[in-house]
Amino acid sequence: MANSIVALAIEYSVYFPLFGALYYSDNRNRYIDSLTGRKNFDIIKSDLRKLFTAFSISEIVYSISKVSLTFQFLQLGTLPYQASMLGSIIASTLSIVLINIVIIRVVKLFRAKP
Numbered sequence: 001m002a003n004s005i006v007a008l009a010i011e012y013s014v015y016f017p018l019f020g021a022l023y024y025s026d027n028r029n030r031y032i033d034s035l036t037g038r039k040n041f042d043i044i045k046s047d048l049r050k051l052f053t054a055f056s057i058s059e060i061v062y063s064i065s066k067v068s069l070t071f072q073f074l075q076l077g078t079l080p081y082q083a084s085m086l087g088s089i090i091a092s093t094l095s096i097v098l099i100n101i102v103i104i105r106v107v108k109l110f111r112a113k114p
Helices: 002-031 041-075 080-107
Strands: none
Touching: 002 041, 002 080, 041 080
8 A cells, every 4th residue: 555655655756746847838828818918817827727626626536546445465475566666557547547538528628818
């Protein structure tokens, strides 16, 4: 159990900063008003709320499934590193499917610029 929690903490310490940097570099021009050249904070706040909602749901599913799957694999006698890797792969797949197919479409984060 401690193994899966430590692995989860390390994954988050890499994942969120990396996602934030890549998302910012890809979308920094999206938030600038073309007429005034100033940042549109209403769009920024709206997108931050949508990202928070999407990631919250996806990460809850990921965290719960990773810890429980890793624990189940350990109970089956799998080596700790194999159990952690298998748990991560399956939980990541569930999380990616959830965030891409369900959450992003419901939240409508990526839409045409207003």
